[in-house]
Amino acid sequence: MRTCNKLAFGAVAALMMLGPVAVGADNPPAYASATEAYRQGVSAMNSGRTAAAIPALEYAAKRGVLGAQLKLAKAYAAGRDVPKDDAKAFSYFQQIADQYADISASSPIANYVGEAFVALGQYSLDGVPAMSLAPNPGYAADLFRHAASYFGNAEAQYQLAHLYLTGDGVEKDPSLAVNWLATAAKKQHAAAQATLGELLWRGEEVRQRRARGLALITLAHENAAAAGKEPQWIGDLYQEALAKSDGATRKEADALLPELGGVNKATAAAVAKVEPANPTMIPADKALEHVAPTASATPASAAAASASQGGAPPPAPIGLSVGFGATSPGSAIKP
Structure with a gap:
């Protein structure tokens, strides 16, 4: 017994002499940065390696990389490369809307944020049974209105017009519907x-x-x-x-x-075909790699943009960046 105690003590002493053990030294982070994780995720997804892509994109999304959040949201919404999961898609779209609801309408990422609001509006309109989200046309109208007015999103303008035509979630107003339809139609x-x-x-x-x-x-x-x-x-x-x-x-x-x-x-028929010049394009993924949430911006610039869109109704005074997940008091939607 005394021999065992000596051996045990000797082992402890040897460990102490070796110095502190670096926790996690054998398990370093999988990615050098969130941006690097996003790039690896995109590369893996493009090459069909979904099993490697999803963890990388999730790593980046949890650290606020907009591109990763958007890719995961769209993948789960469409059931493309991954099993369709509306609850997960809603969660990622919600993250985007919470972080960027009032970002400047002239921002390079404004279109992506507008898309997130449209997706959330559609989910609110239809409901998401998997997460016990009941249809709420009135709230859907608010989401479409913000995307239509502030971000100038054509799909949101069309969806909002449809609600005004049917009176679903809003007071029926054909004149306002036609106005929104005309605005979206001008955007082809x-x-x-x-x-x-x-x-x-x-x-x-x-x-x-x-x-x-x-x-x-x-x-x-x-x-x-x-x-x-x-x-x-x-x-x-x-x-x-x-x-x-x-x-x-x-x-x-x-x-x-x-x-x-x-x-x-x-x-x-009378004009000869002219080959269009190749425009200089900035890959969308590059614009989404380094995007951090910003403080809420004033809607003034969005109001000016909406006013120049050929008779579009002025943007509603609505800011959905705070407490966005709540469809009604006390009913917050959790990811």
């Missing part, structure tokens, strides 16, 4: 062009203007087809409007296309 948003075009072509909620309506529907069809993802309802609407329009209406609609952002077919 196909669904907004088709919806506004149908209202004008059929004379629903607005004075009937068949030629302008047909022009917008045509432009919507062309834009959606060019994007390679034309919804069936746009294609069906285009075929119906074209079939039921006489020659004079078609000719007038074609003449209106340049005014609406399209190309007059007669002019296009």
